[in-house]
Amino acid sequence: MAETSDNNSEKKTGAVRVKAGVLPGVREIRRPDFTRKAADIEKAEAERVLTQGDSNMAENITEGKEDDSNEELDASAVTTEPHWYVAHTYSGYENKVMTNLRTTIQNRHLEDQIFDVMIPMQDSVEMKTVTDKDDGSTHTVKKVVPRKMFPGYVLVKMIMNNDTWYVVRNTRGVTGFVGPGSKPVPLSENDIKPLGIRTQNVSVDFGVGDMITVVAGVWKDTMGPVQKIDFNKQTVTINVELFGRETPVEISFAEVRKSN
Numbered sequence: 001m002a003e004t005s006d007n008n009s010e011k012k013t014g015a016v017r018v019k020a021g022v023l024p025g026v027r028e029i030r031r032p033d034f035t036r037k038a039a040d041i042e043k044a045e046a047e048r049v050l051t052q053g054d055s056n057m058a059e060n061i062t063e064g065k066e067d068d069s070n071e072e073l074d075a076s077a078v079t080t081e082p083h084w085y086v087a088h089t090y091s092g093y094e095n096k097v098m099t100n101l102r103t104t105i106q107n108r109h110l111e112d113q114i115f116d117v118m119i120p121m122q123d124s125v126e127m128k129t130v131t132d133k134d135d136g137s138t139h140t141v142k143k144v145v146p147r148k149m150f151p152g153y154v155l156v157k158m159i160m161n162n163d164t165w166y167v168v169r170n171t172r173g174v175t176g177f178v179g180p181g182s183k184p185v186p187l188s189e190n191d192i193k194p195l196g197i198r199t200q201n202v203s204v205d206f207g208v209g210d211m212i213t214v215v216a217g218v219w220k221d222t223m224g225p226v227q228k229i230d231f232n233k234q235t236v237t238i239n240v241e242l243f244g245r246e247t248p249v250e251i252s253f254a255e256v257r258k259s260n
Helices: 004-013 038-051 055-059 094-107 162-169 189-196
Strands: 083-089 114-118 121-131 138-148 153-158 174-177 200-204 211-214 223-225 228-230 235-242 245-252 256-258
Touching: 083 094, 083 162, 094 114, 094 153, 094 162, 114 162, 138 256, 153 162, 162 174, 211 235, 223 235
Parallel strands: 121 200
Antiparallel strands: 083 153, 083 174, 114 153, 121 138, 211 223, 211 256, 228 235, 235 245
8 A cells, every 4th residue: 555665665674563553554644534423423324314305225324325426436446356455434433334334245246346344453451450349459350352453444355346446435434445536555465464463452550650569479569659661561660679779670560550
């Protein structure tokens, strides 16, 4: 999806780094305002359709958008082989777009032209301090929660032609494809490779400056304010008294909890 210069730099640097929430090669794309909630969009669309007197369209969640008949697919974007493309969606509408598009593919028998629809996910590990109601003791609990890698995007593997382009972009909740104007740009191999890897992010219920207590390990029962948090190493740094002076030490997330 990146320009030629970007592709050259990718070859020099090797594997592409995928950062959660940033889709490779589309950092410069300016998107419309996606802050509206999916429920609000659907309600407004249904009311608009009902006002026009067509109740059947209000129930049709796969083709609820107005037809942009003046816009046509750029001829240079047509392909005979399938590629992965990226479709913009309204915020919170990714799952509905994926479900509706899969239903449309089945109903219109487009399985030989639109092959897959997916939302890249990653496992986010949340660590929270839980207090026992009976004895008041506290302990750290880990919870794995799947989260979208690229909120506001849906990936579609398809052969790009006028019919498939029309079906995807007229699915309710889709605002268009990634690419200049009406010319969708397919993802490159370097863009695709990292998307199949499920990474883990860790979130904690304390921040820099918060008081924490070490509950296990060498520094058990030590208390101190958080000086630094390293999410890559999953450690927190606090100052401890060592040989008569304060010394920063790194402690695992699993061995600390936020002080009450």
